[in-house]
Amino acid sequence: MSTEQLLVELGTEELPPTALKTLALAFRDSIEAGLKEADLDFGEVEWFATPRRLAVRVNALQTQAPDKTVEQFGPPADRARDADGNWTPAAQGFARKNGVDPDALEVADTPKGPRLVHRATVAGSNATDCVPAIVERAIEALPIPKRMRWGASRAEFVRPVHWVVLLLGAEVIEAEFLGINTGRTSRGHRFHSEGAITIEQPGDYTQVLAQHHVIADYARRQDIIRQQVEAQAATHDHTAVIDSDLLDEVTGLVEWPVALSGSFDEAFLAVPAEALISSMKEHQKYFHVVDAEGALVPRFITVANIESKDPSQVIAGNERVIRPRLADAAFFFETDQKTPLADRIEKLKSVVFQQKLGTLHDKAQRVGKLAAWIAEQSGTDATRAQRAAELAKADLVTDMVQEFAKMQGIAGSYYAAKDGEDAEVAAAIAEQYLPRYAGDQLPETATGINLALADRLDTLAGIFGIGQPPTGSKDPFALRRASLAVLRILVEKGLTLDLRAALQQAVALFPAGVLAEDTVEQALNYMIERFRAGYEEQGIPVEVFRAVSACKLSEPLDIDQRVHAVHQFAQLPEAQALAAANKRVSNILGKLDSGHAFNDVDPTLLSEPAEQALATELAQQREATDALMARDAYADTLTSLATLRTTVDKFFDDVMVMADDEALRNNRLNMLKSLQALFLQVADISQLAVK
Numbered sequence: 001m002s003t004e005q006l007l008v009e010l011g012t013e014e015l016p017p018t019a020l021k022t023l024a025l026a027f028r029d030s031i032e033a034g035l036k037e038a039d040l041d042f043g044e045v046e047w048f049a050t051p052r053r054l055a056v057r058v059n060a061l062q063t064q065a066p067d068k069t070v071e072q073f074g075p076p077a078d079r080a081r082d083a084d085g086n087w088t089p090a091a092q093g094f095a096r097k098n099g100v101d102p103d104a105l106e107v108a109d110t111p112k113g114p115r116l117v118h119r120a121t122v123a124g125s126n127a128t129d130c131v132p133a134i135v136e137r138a139i140e141a142l143p144i145p146k147r148m149r150w151g152a153s154r155a156e157f158v159r160p161v162h163w164v165v166l167l168l169g170a171e172v173i174e175a176e177f178l179g180i181n182t183g184r185t186s187r188g189h190r191f192h193s194e195g196a197i198t199i200e201q202p203g204d205y206t207q208v209l210a211q212h213h214v215i216a217d218y219a220r221r222q223d224i225i226r227q228q229v230e231a232q233a234a235t236h237d238h239t240a241v242i243d244s245d246l247l248d249e250v251t252g253l254v255e256w257p258v259a260l261s262g263s264f265d266e267a268f269l270a271v272p273a274e275a276l277i278s279s280m281k282e283h284q285k286y287f288h289v290v291d292a293e294g295a296l297v298p299r300f301i302t303v304a305n306i307e308s309k310d311p312s313q314v315i316a317g318n319e320r321v322i323r324p325r326l327a328d329a330a331f332f333f334e335t336d337q338k339t340p341l342a343d344r345i346e347k348l349k350s351v352v353f354q355q356k357l358g359t360l361h362d363k364a365q366r367v368g369k370l371a372a373w374i375a376e377q378s379g380t381d382a383t384r385a386q387r388a389a390e391l392a393k394a395d396l397v398t399d400m401v402q403e404f405a406k407m408q409g410i411a412g413s414y415y416a417a418k419d420g421e422d423a424e425v426a427a428a429i430a431e432q433y434l435p436r437y438a439g440d441q442l443p444e445t446a447t448g449i450n451l452a453l454a455d456r457l458d459t460l461a462g463i464f465g466i467g468q469p470p471t472g473s474k475d476p477f478a479l480r481r482a483s484l485a486v487l488r489i490l491v492e493k494g495l496t497l498d499l500r501a502a503l504q505q506a507v508a509l510f511p512a513g514v515l516a517e518d519t520v521e522q523a524l525n526y527m528i529e530r531f532r533a534g535y536e537e538q539g540i541p542v543e544v545f546r547a548v549s550a551c552k553l554s555e556p557l558d559i560d561q562r563v564h565a566v567h568q569f570a571q572l573p574e575a576q577a578l579a580a581a582n583k584r585v586s587n588i589l590g591k592l593d594s595g596h597a598f599n600d601v602d603p604t605l606l607s608e609p610a611e612q613a614l615a616t617e618l619a620q621q622r623e624a625t626d627a628l629m630a631r632d633a634y635a636d637t638l639t640s641l642a643t644l645r646t647t648v649d650k651f652f653d654d655v656m657v658m659a660d661d662e663a664l665r666n667n668r669l670n671m672l673k674s675l676q677a678l679f680l681q682v683a684d685i686s687q688l689a690v691k
Contacts, residue, residue: 001061004169006127008135009048010053010177011163011187017051017252021218023158025147027120028056030141034134038067038125040603048206048216050189050255051305055165055216063099063168065124074116077107091116118666127168132175135166139177153179158198161194170201189255191306201250213256213307222251225303228259232301234395235261238289240301247279254283254305262286262315262354266298267653268326273409275329275400282406283325284318332399334415341415344394352394354477356514357462360393367392371454373505377497380446381424384492384542388428388451391416395429409433414649424448435485442489454506456482461506464523465515483527484534490556500524500554524554540567543687558632565634565682574645579688581648585672588657588687594627598673605667610647611652617647620675625678634682641678648675 008031013022029048035042035058043060073079074094078104082088085096087102095102098118104458108117108307140231142158155178156437166173166182185196192213199205206216215221226242229266233240242657268276273296280286286300296461300322308314348361357363368389372382395412396403404411413430417423424447431448432455434441443449463469490497503520516522532545540563550563606612628637657672659665679685 001032003043003060003201004127006042006061006131007055007165007167007199008057009053009163009165009186009199009203009205009588010139010161011165012055012157012161012307014051015049015054015159015252016079017249019158020049020051020193020252021248023144024054024218025056026141026143027138029136031134033056034130034137035366035641036178038127038130038134039068040125040127040502041065041131045286047218049218049487050214050216050221051253052187052255053216055205057205061168063127063343065358066125067121069122070120070122071108072118072120074105074118076112076115076332077114077508079103079106079433080116091414094118094537096201098434105114120385128171128173131166131168131173132177134177136177142416143271155179164401165199167199167202189214192256194447204585215256216253222247222255225251225257228257229301229303232259233287233289233299236297236299238297238299240287240289240290240600241277242687243281246285246287254303256305256307258304258307259301260304260311260318261289261299262313262319262322262346262447263299264319264322264326266321268330269296269298271330271333272365272407273406273613276326276408279325280322282404284322286318286322306463309511317650328403332403336398336400336411336415337418340419341391341412341421342395342419344397345390348393348398349449354462354466355464356654359511360396363388363458366506367454367458369509370458370502370506374453374497374502375446375450377493377502378446378450380450384422384425384428384447385450385454386420388447389431391421391425392429392432392451392455435488437481438484441479442492449493449495452501453486453489456486457502457506458509460486460523460527461503461515461519462510465507465510465519466525467516469522469526479526480530483530486527487530487556491560494557497514497528498555522621526553528556529560531556531563535563540564541570547683547685547687561632562634562683565638565686567683568635569638569642569685570688572642574642575685575688576690577645578679579685580640580684581645581652581691582676582684583689584652585676585683588672589669589676592669596669598670599666601670601674603651604669605663607664608655610650611671614644614647614651614675615671617644617673617679621678622674625681629681637682638679638685644675 024047028045032045041062042058046057046059048055065687069478075090079088088378091102091105094116095105096353098120100118105116105118107114122572136483144451147158149156151487155161156179160162161178161180163185164177164180164182165184165186166175167184172182172184184199186195186199186209188197188209188280189212197208198210199208209216215224226247276296280288284302284628287303289297289299289301290299309624345361345364348364349359351360352677353360353363368386370390371385375382375385391412395415396408398411398415400411401408409430409432416429424445427445428443430450431443431445432451434443434448434452443452459477459482463479489495495496500520503523507515507519528549532542535545536542544567545563547566548559553559601615603615606615621644624640625637628640655668657665657668659668
């Protein structure tokens with residue numbers, strides 16, 4: 001079998017750095033999928049991406065797929081000929097459809113019995129012939145939200161395309177993409193390389209580009225950047241803080257990275273470090289540097305896309321650029337402090353939160369009352385919670401936050417402390433936005449926790465109440481993230497807050513008639529459903545979550561404890577039998593009239609040894625589980641109930657539940673109801689039954 005390397009390279013104007021990796025991976029995945037669809041075997045698939053190119057190299061690509069036999073099944077064999085042995089119209093039609101004489105058809109055994117079959121040999125795909133179409137589809141499938149045109153061409157892409165390399169081994173596959181004919185000509189670094197460069201064969205690709213100051217391998221280039229940045233920081237006995245998003249963006253900005261270290265005036269350290277870091281990261285793509293204690297130092301590291309003969313000039317240029325940015329941050333910080341944060345609350349009346357839900361001032365008032373209520377439920381300081389809520393959004397009208405959006409909350413915390421506000425109130429203003437993303441830290445102070453919960457619950461109640469829940473990928477108010485944050489805080493902080501009660505309180509704070517009547521249940525169901533994905537990531541089967549959610553609970557901490565208890569129970573050897581028994585019980589009881597009355601089990605009506613044994617064990621278990629449930633020992637409760645397995649199995653083997661005698665029948669139904677109730681104290685384990 002003949003194999004060759006395949007190389008595809010699209011040469012472009014500078015691609016969006018934050019989208020570069022996504023585009024490159026999508027390009028690779030589409031080409032790989034196309035080759036599989038063509039039945040062409042191949043080895044490792046490598047992807048490359050720089051600001052000026054997307055490329056894929058396929059190793060050991062089969063140049064010619066083997067021929068294959070294709071089967072088309074027709075009518076049943078017993079309908080192929082009539083009583084005289086002649087071909088029936090059905091058989092003749094099937095033969096015509098396949099372009100053969102009926103005598104060329106065969107009979108094959110199938111799961112539906114013997115059928116007519118036409119077998120034909122189809123030639124395997126030829127790589128040279130099918131690769132252009134595969135590449136074309138891969139280009140069209142790239143996740144580009146907004147395409148552009150250039151020159152007189154009608155071709156559309158994320159950026160103008162200037163060259164396309166398409167090689168199978170040493171040969172060019174002739175094709176045209178985006179108005180450009182394919183060839184073997186690429187280009188090197190924009191400044192360190194002149195004119196076209198020739199790629200003789202795919203295996204030469206990275207080496208040839210490296211000779212022309214291009215490191216095509218994205219991962220290798222990123223590693224080089226990381227090493228250079230760390231080394232630059234180490235020369236001053238400091239540590240560079242390498243944010244993964246910034247590292248990705250910088251990797252997408254350079255083809256030949258050269259890290260350089262610069263400095264700024266130490267006086268700027270009087271400005272909140274977060275503002276300086278935000279300015280360096282967002283505006284200049286600089287990595288900031290900290291000392292051994294983690295404090296910001298007046299240095300930065302930039303990554304140039306050029307190997308300068310005089311690096312000091314490049315450093316000086318970057319220092320000149322960063323100075324006015326930091327000066328702006330210092331000016332905003334000094335100016336903002338001239339007005340107490342509390343004096344800015346009134347300005348929130350002119351800032352709309354949502355048209356139907358009022359202004360940020362309205363929201364702050366609602367959140368203050370809700371935060372105080374939450375504080376009362378947890379036995380923490382309600383006065384601090386309300387004060388923090390009143391001040392929480394005031395920094396949104398400061399110059400600092402309007403220039404550096406990521407300083408919201410952080411700036412307010414600094415200003416509140418400067419104004420002499422309570423230390424926990426000041427800390428809570430910054431903590432209100434925690435956690436900002438999955439895995440982020442949680443609020444530490446009690447006031448921060450109360451504020452973070454109240455702010456999100458107010459948003460959830462309001463947006464669900466006006467009928468704008470998340471749909472598909474659209475979630476403009478980040479309700480999914482808000483829900484996950486509330487759940488994380490309550491579970492990880494061990495807080496016993498009932499979400500239904502909290503949402504009812506939140507809804508009550510809106511003016512009458514603004515929110516829909518079913519707001520609480522709509523928002524609650526959405527929030528509880530967010531648990532499911534999290535448990536799946538932990539390896540907890542979805543049926544375990546369903547077993548707990550069937551109980552319609554609304555206290556996240558309690559739900560989480562029950563889920564882990566049921567998951568532990570599901571590992572026991574008795575679990576599946578008891579789940580099946582509970583499923584059987586649910587089916588039996590579910591067929592009764594809704595008005596059926598249940599009573600205590602009457603011992604005098606227990607005629608069968610198996611039902612007598614079950615009644616005795618149920619009484620014993622009820623006493624044992626009452627003690628366990630009194631301290632929410634869910635796992636121990638289920639472990640104790642697992643001992644019922646043998647007795648329950650014996651009961652169903654020996655006892656006819658739906659006896660003709662009404663008194664016996666009802667007494668046995670009462671016993672099943674009692675059995676079900678014992679398990680429902682924790683969860684509906686019938687959901688665990690394998691279908």
